Amino acid sequence: MATHAVEVVYRGIFQRTLARNIVRQIVFAARKDGKIGTAFGRYSDSPERNGIPAKQFAVVCDTALELEESLAVYEATNVDVTINVDDAMCKGIESWAWYGLQPINELTKPDGTLIVTSRQDADSLLEDIHQKDTAYNLAVIPSTVSFSGLWVYKDDHTDMRVLGTLCKVCPELVSVEAMLESINEQTGNATKVSSVQKAFDRSTTRLVEPGEGNSETPFSFDMPGWKTMEEGLVIRAVPEGGGFRGGEDGYQPGRSEVFKKWSVRSMRPVINFETCIKCTLCWLQCPDTCFDITPDGLYDANMESCCGCGVCEAVCPVPDCVTMVSESEFNDNNSQWEAWTADKDAYNTWSTVLVEKQKTETRTHGFHHVGGYDEEIQAEEI
Amino acid sequence: MATVQTQLYQQPKEELISGSEAIGIACALADVDVITAYPIRPYDTVMQYVSRLKADGAFDFDYIIAESEHSQFEIVKHASAVGARTFTGSSGVGWFYAFEAITVTAGLRLPVVAMVGNRALDDPGAFGVEHNDAMAVRDLGWHLYWVSTAQEALDMALIAWKVAEDPRVLLPFALSCDGSFLTHSQAIVQVPSQDQVNSFLPAYQRGTLQLHPDNPITVAPQVNEDWLMEIRKQTDEAMRRTPAVIKEVYEEFKREFGRGDPSPFIEEYMCEDAEIILVGMGTLAMPTRVAVRRMREAGKKVGFLRVKFFRPFATEEIQQALKGAKGVAVIDRDYSYGSPSYGGVLFQELRSAMYPMEERPVMLNFIAGLGGREVMVRDIDEMVETTQKALDTGKIDQETTWVAVRE
Numbered sequence: 108m109a110t111h112a113v114e115v116v117y118r119g120i121f122q123r124t125l126a127r128n129i130v131r132q133i134v135f136a137a138r139k140d141g142k143i144g145t146a147f148g149r150y151s152d153s154p155e156r157n158g159i160p161a162k163q164f165a166v167v168c169d170t171a172l173e174l175e176e177s178l179a180v181y182e183a184t185n186v187d188v189t190i191n192v193d194d195a196m197c198k199g200i201e202s203w204a205w206y207g208l209q210p211i212n213e214l215t216k217p218d219g220t221l222i223v224t225s226r227q228d229a230d231s232l233l234e235d236i237h238q239k240d241t242a243y244n245l246a247v248i249p250s251t252v253s254f255s256g257l258w259v260y261k262d263d264h265t266d267m268r269v270l271g272t273l274c275k276v277c278p279e280l281v282s283v284e285a286m287l288e289s290i291n292e293q294t295g296n297a298t299k300v301s302s303v304q305k306a307f308d309r310s311t312t313r314l315v316e317p318g319e320g321n322s323e324t325p326f327s328f329d330m331p332g333w334k335t336m337e338e339g340l341v342i343r344a345v346p347e348g349g350g351f352r353g354g355e356d357g358y359q360p361g362r363s364e365v366f367k368k369w370s371v372r373s374m375r376p377v378i379n380f381e382t383c384i385k386c387t388l389c390w391l392q393c394p395d396t397c398f399d400i401t402p403d404g405l406y407d408a409n410m411e412s413c414c415g416c417g418v419c420e421a422v423c424p425v426p427d428c429v430t431m432v433s434e435s436e437f438n439d440n441n442s443q444w445e446a447w448t449a450d451k452d453a454y455n456t457w458s459t460v461l462v463e464k465q466k467t468e469t470r471t472h473g474f475h476h477v478g479g480y481d482e483e484i485q486a487e488e489i
Numbered sequence: 490m491a492t493v494q495t496q497l498y499q500q501p502k503e504e505l506i507s508g509s510e511a512i513g514i515a516c517a518l519a520d521v522d523v524i525t526a527y528p529i530r531p532y533d534t535v536m537q538y539v540s541r542l543k544a545d546g547a548f549d550f551d552y553i554i555a556e557s558e559h560s561q562f563e564i565v566k567h568a569s570a571v572g573a574r575t576f577t578g579s580s581g582v583g584w585f586y587a588f589e590a591i592t593v594t595a596g597l598r599l600p601v602v603a604m605v606g607n608r609a610l611d612d613p614g615a616f617g618v619e620h621n622d623a624m625a626v627r628d629l630g631w632h633l634y635w636v637s638t639a640q641e642a643l644d645m646a647l648i649a650w651k652v653a654e655d656p657r658v659l660l661p662f663a664l665s666c667d668g669s670f671l672t673h674s675q676a677i678v679q680v681p682s683q684d685q686v687n688s689f690l691p692a693y694q695r696g697t698l699q700l701h702p703d704n705p706i707t708v709a710p711q712v713n714e715d716w717l718m719e720i721r722k723q724t725d726e727a728m729r730r731t732p733a734v735i736k737e738v739y740e741e742f743k744r745e746f747g748r749g750d751p752s753p754f755i756e757e758y759m760c761e762d763a764e765i766i767l768v769g770m771g772t773l774a775m776p777t778r779v780a781v782r783r784m785r786e787a788g789k790k791v792g793f794l795r796v797k798f799f800r801p802f803a804t805e806e807i808q809q810a811l812k813g814a815k816g817v818a819v820i821d822r823d824y825s826y827g828s829p830s831y832g833g834v835l836f837q838e839l840r841s842a843m844y845p846m847e848e849r850p851v852m853l854n855f856i857a858g859l860g861g862r863e864v865m866v867r868d869i870d871e872m873v874e875t876t877q878k879a880l881d882t883g884k885i886d887q888e889t890t891w892v893a894v895r896e
Binding site: 131134135138143144145146147148150151153154172175176178179180181330331332333334340 | 772866895
């Protein structure tokens with residue numbers, strides 16, 4: 108008698124098919140071991156929006172009777188393995204499903220495993236991953252984060268590598284033999300089978316001690332009860348905005364005190380204040396009014412409001428003024444404008460390095476980003 | 490209608506699918522002629538699945554995307570009148586928007602099968618399950634069935650056409666499926682072969698009632714007070730005939746497919762010798778059965794009665810199932826504002842059904858899981874504790890309790 112659960116934390120739309128493949132394959136493979144299971148997405152995460160963190164689950168049991176407790180729920184209470192397919196979410200998960208920030212390892216059982224696909228190493232990831240009272244294991248699958256879209260799927264074997272690693276770290280969930288047989292049956296693709304085997308052979312884990320990791324307290328929110336909520340489904344408007352961060356010059360829009368964006372982004376804009384021509388387009392077009400107007404008339408992207416959609420980069424007429432950079436590069440939400448004002452040379456050096464690095468990253472959301480379509484455009488012109 | 494039946498399931502096959510996908514497969518196996526759709530969550534999951542079957546060439550049917558739910562239900566009503574096997578569905582306020590068409594479908598004795606993906610009624614806009622949407626047809630002459638698993642969704646869909654289209658019945662059939670837990674969770678489902686379904690489910694024959702140039706008739710006239718009571722009484726008689734047909738069809742289903750409960754109307758779980766019986770519908774069965782098993786292990790005599798058919802309501806079977814209990818805890822995933830005891834709809838029906846009994850159990854009502862809130866095992870434990878307290882003290886503090894609501 109045993110129940111094992113796995114969660115896949117993924118970016119809405121961009122990684123939906125990837126997550127679905129993983130949880131379904133787990134249930135198929137467990138069938139080969141004579142077990143029974145269910146696969147489901149967290150209902151409140153949908154309808155999914157681009158890049159918003161979401162979850163899917165697989166629960167596997169020895170008997171149908173045991174499985175019953177895991178049916179008719181949105182989320183498993185704890186999991187043997189947490190699979191995070193975008194390392195930027197090691198900072199925590201803010202989904203549509205709840206208010207506040209859930210640490211990536213919150214549901215991971217004591218002695219369970221967190222699997223992350225990343226180009227970073229375990230120590231670097233642990234700067235972001237919140238502390239836990241109990242020990243667990245961390246397995247990093249060295250790979251570029253796999254993003255695609257609603258209508259297309261990047262079949263880069265990330266799902267296969269995750270499944271191979273999973274069989275190694277949690278053999279009691281599903282045996283590698285069953286997984287190989289099931290993948291062969293479901294896909295009929297020998298290279299996929301081989302990807303599972305390779306990931307299984309190469310997988311290593313690092314023990315994370317209690318208290319190791321990011322010591323910040325995750326943002327949380329108390330929801331009011333029926334006696335304290337205003338009647339009539341009324342939501343009060345946020346107060347009007349005013350000058351820039353307490354000053355009289357510039358302008359900062361009024362924003363919700365409680366609804367902030369912490370990890371919903373997978374990328375964030377980096378601004379080159381030297382080349383900004385103050386055209387206002389980023390400020391006008393940002394769907395989340397995240398740009399604060401500084402006293403000197405520049406635009407500072409406020410990271411408590413930015414959802415990382417990339418519209419600012421797309422509308423900016425200056426080639427190198429706004430660049431979307433992987434969120435995993437950042438450990439805080441500090442103001443870029445304040446950093447630039449304090450030390451322009453240091454800021455410009457820092458931002459140049461980041462922007463150059465981004466050119467070699469393949470992280471893309473499918474929307475236009477600087478240089479993203481150059482090859483296609485050139486091909487068409489010829 | 491001319492259809493090319495692709496043999497989607499030449500052999501029985503195990504699938505990992507949601508309840509909605511199971512109903513989509515049932516549509517293909519039943520060779521449904523006309524499906525109408527208008528998108529609303531969570532019903533749209535069936536739309537997506539049958540669209541895919543059609544696009545893949547696996548299932549040939551007339552697929553009409555209407556401009557609203559009202560038209561959606563009007564179209565299947567008319568298609569059913571000309572002899573087409575039909576399927577449609579909706580959720581929440583979408584279902585309510587179709588209500589004029591929904592009422593006339595039963596009045597015209599048209600055996601449309603519809604799936605209601607249970608969803609909270611607006612406002613506030615919410616996606617989660619609540620049973621008030623489907624409940625609204627309880628007085629209109631529709632069959633109303635609450636499904637609890639994806640397997641049951643497939644099985645009951647096949648049974649639904651056979652019962653609804655039976656010449657002794659000819660009444661529409663609503664399959665209620667809890668949003669999310671049934672519509673969006675994938676479970677292992679045994680799909681029967683096309684041959685098995687063919688031998689179970691005959692073609693829909695409307696006979697002399699079929700609207701057809703070779704059978705010139707008109708339907709849906711305007712009437713005055715001289716006519717209406719007789720017409721209502723006919724529908725009433727059809728509803729009174731359907732329990733026997735349901736039993737007959739259910740037995741045939743069990744023989745053909747080798748699965749099913751003892752009764753098509755209710756599921757009794759550890760009810761025999763139970764002192765306290767919990768009653769609920771749909772996927773509430775999952776946490777409740779788990780809680781009951783644990784309490785039984787701890788020596789507490791508790792049982793669970795799942796009401797499957799809400800219409801027709803199996804009064805006698807339910808009376809028999811509950812009569813031995815000292816306390817009955819009714820869990821409603823719905824609510825009726827201002828009703829007797831400010832309670833839920835299932836509670837009102839059960840209390841009414843138990844009234845003629847000589848020895849009536851203490852009956853308490855628990856409002857739980859509205860808008861899709863998870864009902865946890867600990868919530869069920871609390872319901873049993875509250876009921877036990879009422880039995881011990883011989884005093885009912887409050888008949889209706891809202892469970893897990895933030896104050």
